Amino acid sequence: MCRAAGSPGAPHGKRCNLSQHKRDAAQQRRRENRAIAQQINRWAKDAGRAEELAALQAARKPVNEVKEWAQRAGAPTSVYARAAGPAKKGWAARAEKVDAQVQPPSAAARAESRRYQPAPVARKKDPVSREQSPAERAEAARRSLEAQEREELTGQFGAEEAERIQRLRARQGSDEQEQQLLATHEAHENTSSYLGGVNDVKQLRYSDGTIGYFKGYDDIDSETAEAYGHDSPYLQPTHEVAASQFAQALGPRYGALVPPAVIAEYDGQWGSIAYGVPGRPVRTMAQLNKLNEHSSQASDLAFFDCLIGQVDRHGGNVLMDRRGISAIDHGFAFTDGVGGVNASLFAMARSRNSADAQLTNDEREVLNRFLDSDDGLGLRGTIQDDRFFEVRRRAKLMLTKGRVFALEELYR
Numbered sequence: 001m002c003r004a005a006g007s008p009g010a011p012h013g014k015r016c017n018l019s020q021h022k023r024d025a026a027q028q029r030r031r032e033n034r035a036i037a038q039q040i041n042r043w044a045k046d047a048g049r050a051e052e053l054a055a056l057q058a059a060r061k062p063v064n065e066v067k068e069w070a071q072r073a074g075a076p077t078s079v080y081a082r083a084a085g086p087a088k089k090g091w092a093a094r095a096e097k098v099d100a101q102v103q104p105p106s107a108a109a110r111a112e113s114r115r116y117q118p119a120p121v122a123r124k125k126d127p128v129s130r131e132q133s134p135a136e137r138a139e140a141a142r143r144s145l146e147a148q149e150r151e152e153l154t155g156q157f158g159a160e161e162a163e164r165i166q167r168l169r170a171r172q173g174s175d176e177q178e179q180q181l182l183a184t185h186e187a188h189e190n191t192s193s194y195l196g197g198v199n200d201v202k203q204l205r206y207s208d209g210t211i212g213y214f215k216g217y218d219d220i221d222s223e224t225a226e227a228y229g230h231d232s233p234y235l236q237p238t239h240e241v242a243a244s245q246f247a248q249a250l251g252p253r254y255g256a257l258v259p260p261a262v263i264a265e266y267d268g269q270w271g272s273i274a275y276g277v278p279g280r281p282v283r284t285m286a287q288l289n290k291l292n293e294h295s296s297q298a299s300d301l302a303f304f305d306c307l308i309g310q311v312d313r314h315g316g317n318v319l320m321d322r323r324g325i326s327a328i329d330h331g332f333a334f335t336d337g338v339g340g341v342n343a344s345l346f347a348m349a350r351s352r353n354s355a356d357a358q359l360t361n362d363e364r365e366v367l368n369r370f371l372d373s374d375d376g377l378g379l380r381g382t383i384q385d386d387r388f389f390e391v392r393r394r395a396k397l398m399l400t401k402g403r404v405f406a407l408e409e410l411y412r
Contacts, residue, residue: 047074053069057157161235163381164242172263173262177275180206180208184266210276220236227339239330245382258330259277259328261275277326281318281319282318282325297324298325305346309336310407311339312329317329336387336390344407358402359403367395371395376391394410
C-alpha cells in the first residue's frame with residue numbers, strides 16, 4: 001500500500017490519495033463481500049452449521065476463507081459466489097426480507113389448499129387475550145428490528161463485536177447533535193475533501209449544514225491497527241463512540257472535550273460518525289504556545305488521555321480555536337499495553353511538572369466514582385474486557401500515586 005513517509009509523532013505516515021475510480025471499485029468489492037457474508041450466515045443457520053461459522057468468525061478469518069468453507073460444507077453456489085451481487089442497503093434489505101416472507105400464494109396453490117381444508121370449527125373467545133396497545137406494538141416492532149440488526153451485525157463482525165456495537169447504539173441519540181448524526185438519509189459525502197490518514201475517513205455534509213466524519217468498519221487499515229496491538233480490524237469505530245460516551249459519563253468538563261459520536265449505517269456500510277467541530281490542528285510551535293490560553297482544558301485532557309490510555313494523541317488529533325480545544329480520533333484509545341505508543345502530548349506535558357501532575361480533588365472523585373461503579377460508568381461491555389480492566393488498573397495507579405502519568409512511562 002502506498003504511504004507517504006512518517007514524521008515525528010506520527011511514524012506510520014499517511015495513506016496516499018486514491019483516484020475516485022479506485023475508491024468506487026474498492027467500495028463495490030466490500031459491498032459484494034458483505035452480501036456474501038450475510039448469505040453464508042443465513043445458510044449456516046438454516047443448515048445447522050452456525051457453530052462452525054461462528055468459530056471462523058471468532059478467528060477473524062477473511063471472507064475468502066469463509067467462502068471456501070461454505071463451498072466445502074455443501075452450500076449452494078448462489079450462496080457464496082460473487083454473482084450474489086451487492087448487499088441491499090439498510091432498511092431496504094430488511095423490507096425485502098419481510099416482503100419475501102409474506103408473498104401471497106398463487107391461484108393454483110389456493111385452490112389446492114381449499115380441497116383439503118377442514119370445516120371451520122367455532123372457537124370460544126379467549127377471555128385473557130386482547131389487542132396490543134400502540135405502545136406494545138411499537139415495542140414489539142423495536143425488538144424485531146433489533147433482532148434483525150443483531151443478525152446482520154453478527155454476520156459481518158462476529159458475535160462479540162456485534163454485542164458491543166448494539167450496546168453503544170442503545171445509548172446514543174440522547175441529544176440533538178447525536179440525533180442529527182443518525183439522520184444519515186440527509187447526508188451526502190463531500191468527495192472533494194480528502195482527509196488523509198491511514199484509514200479511509202469520509203466527510204459527510206447533512207442537509208442542515210452539520211458536518212460528520214464517517215469511519216467505516218470496512219475501511220480500516222489492518223496493518224496499522226495491528227501495529228497498535230489491535231487483534232481485530234473492527235475496534236477503531238467502536239472505540240470512537242465508546243470514548244465519546246465515556247467522556248460524557250465522567251462529567252460535563254470531559255464531555256465538552258470530546259465531540260459526540262454515533263454508530264450508524266451510511267451508504268450500506270456500518271461505521272462511526274463523529275460530529276464535526278471547528279478548530280485547527282495543533283501542529284506548530286506557535287499553536288502549542290497558544291495552549292496556555294486553554295490550560296484548564298489541556299489539564300483535563302491530560303487526565304482523560306491517561307485514564308483511557310490514548311496512545312495516538314499527537315497534534316493532529318487536537319483541534320483548537322479561540323473558544324477552546326476539542327479532542328478527536330479515539331480509534332487507538334483504550335490501549336491494553338500491547339503495541340506502539342505514537343504520542344500522548346497532553347499527558348506527557350502535564351506529567352513533566354511535578355506540581356501540575358498531582359491529581360485535583362475533583363479528579364480523585366471522578367476516579368473513585370468510576371472504580372465504585374460495577375460497569376465502570378457504562379464502559380464495560382463497550383470495549384474488550386482486557387482493555388476495560390486495563391483502564392481500571394490505570395485508575396487505581398493514578399489514585400495510589402496521586403498523579404497523572406505519561407503513557408510512555410507505563411508502556412515503554
